[in-house]
Amino acid sequence: MSMIDVQPAASGMTMTPPPRKRRIPGWAVFTIGTVAVVLVLAMTSYLTGQPALTSSSTMQNTVTLGLPILLCGLGGIWSERSGMINIGLEGMMILGTWGAAFGGYHWGPWMAVVSGMICGALGGALHALATVTFGVNHIVSGVAINLLGAGVTKYLSTLIFQPISDNPRDSPPIEQFDTFSAPGLSDWLGDLEKDQRVIISDVAGLLRGLVTRVSPMLIIAILLVVATYLVLWRTRFGLRLRSCGENPVAAESLGVNVYFHKYMAVIASGALAGIAGAALVLGSSPSIYQEGQTANRGFIGLAAMIFGNWRPGGTLAGAGLFGYADGLRLSATPEAVHALLYSAVIVVGLLVIWQLYRRKWTSAMFAAIGAIAVYALYYFTDELPQEFLPYTPHIITLVVLALAAQRLRPPAADGMPYRRGEGD
Template identity: 85%
Template sequence: MSMVEVQPGGASGMTMPAAPKRRTLPGWAIFVIGVVGVVGVLATTSYLTGEAALTSSSTMQNTVTLGMPILLAGLGGIWAERSGMINIGLEGMMILGTWGAAWGGLHGGPWVAVLSGAVFGALGGVLHAIATVTFGVNHIVSGVAINLLGAGIAKYLSTLIFAPLSSNPRDSPPIERFDTFSAQPLADWLGELEQDQRAVISDVAGLLRGLVTRVSPMLLITILLVVGTYLLLWHTRFGLRLRSCGENPVAAESLGVNVYLHKYVAVIVSGALAGIGGAALVLGSSPSIYSEGQTANRGFIGLAAMIFGNWRPGGTLAGAGLFGYADGLRLSAGPQTVHALLYAAVIAAGLVVIWQLWRRKWTTATLAAVGAVAVYALYYASDELPREFLPYTPHIITLVVLALAAQRLRPPAADGLPYRRGEGD
């Protein structure tokens, strides 16, 4: 046991044992526990409310399709903000990616659509980097300008190029989609278990079947980008240097790190990832077209997923899954099923109460209990949510989740702070 010297009351030479460090679970263990907890809450809610769509394979397929653009935008936010650059312009870069994907898809198919979306999104990243890194423009101001510019450029190019082809300046002609595949015979076996409607077993089978049925190469690309982001930023020298630019750029510069170069690379990659998210949105729609307003603020929701995930890929994946699930459930089920999410929130709040009581966090437990009672009262007093309310479900869940997660967040220390070369001399 390590010893530290202390001098209580002016005495010297006394030693006391250092406080033992609290052991924390590894990130993968926390992720697995979280997945098990979410599945358990959804399965319990489905059983008690009779809403099988909560854990159906169609809901999970919609979750994957709608969560991918959010996840890719969140990954883009991680790259930028880990280098100290706030990228509010992810929405505009995603818009550029949707237009670029449609244009590339018309000329070369889905693979060219993904590449073209990445290029157009990266161009938005270049503009943001020039404004913020080179000229020192406020990150928020530049990001808002990129959002406005991206929407304006996409609208102009759509009128110029797509209108003669589709007779509609707001939409592009349909493009070729990726072929999908299913993991057989696993998908059929899971389908049989899902139809049996057994408690928990059918719920898990439905969720898993949604992950292995009609799988698009876009999902595999997204998974590779998540793993690649984690390995590059946390297990390479380049990643260490890039993250040092977001924690203390002056210290990084004193150690020979080219801070400007790393910030440029980070913001351009951030834009490319957001552009790929736009391509995923185009290729995942039915029919596969560019449509004005298609992103529907998913770039901002991607930022929320990144913040929810504490600026790490695994947490961002969880946040994107949550927001994608809320959106997917809205499409695959009716207002009554979305209404059942209130019951799921009550169960989740009850688990939080038990956890906080075990940790002896009396105030937090009391607040969670009050919230559970309030949500249950809302659930009991209504039969379904108004249909006008449903399109905003992901946005409301975004606000609630961020409010609950705010106290445990730790952004990069120099995130958004101005930096000029040599300022630490």
């Protein structure tokens, strides 16, 4: 051993670890990301001449279509933070749509939400019984719940709704929530939107979509996002639940009832998926249950959860992204959807600059090739094929997950089998 090796210890000096980098708060990341998205959309709207990209009608459709995705994503957070994979969210959401139609038809829109929540929770309880108590593979049970949800609702619809609506696939219309707008603010933002000023009108249009014809479902969803964060990250119950998803054996050794917390998490997951089904029914026009109404939104909700790294704020951002893609398709022309390719070019171009700043030459090169390819597709085409438009949210889901895969960190014991007493 050389003198250099022993000198610090001999002289009484202690080696101090390098200072840790300060982590940017989650709310700051969310704010910066929101501002960046608005600027990219505003720039794209100006350069392509497509004001529908930032119109209030597009934002209203984004909220309506994004709410079910957001609520399903929150359900996924509850389940997977406890270590339980829940791809049965689609089936629980289907159960929620039928329950919402049944409760709404008999007792009004508030009971539609409650009935949808109860039906979804029943699906979650069945999934918990199969996986937690009987040890069924999570994926197998989830697939079974999806099939069961579709089959049960089809049977119940034929049994109960057909005599009323003369259609086994649809329910009779139900009463919708009364909507409200911010008095004065909505009109002022509408005037700014009509002026077509760069950035100012874009921001006004997006904000107007958030404060005009607001449904109580939006308020409920926002409260559930906040409640999910507070319960899971700021309470003892949430800490114990998350410990079950990280290391259930260690949690059990500390006195945590792992089975109880997993049951509560999966039932809450199903309840949130059921509320998502109610939001889908109440947000449609007319407000009815329809067979196949969910259109795989439960799986997109899971994708939003993964995009958000199993956290409520990130899931909100993912739901907004996927809801925007779907809302733009409904409220704008095919040319406006085509303009999203230009937004992709801008985003990838910024990614190239960032990778060059970090001196990651290979990543920058591949990103630049991708930007050139997307721009060529935009330049040499006038609009996207009509057959492509209905699948825009699904394609964006795949692209976003592929780009975000490297930074994801799921719960350590997510999907792993667990039996009581394994640590003994």
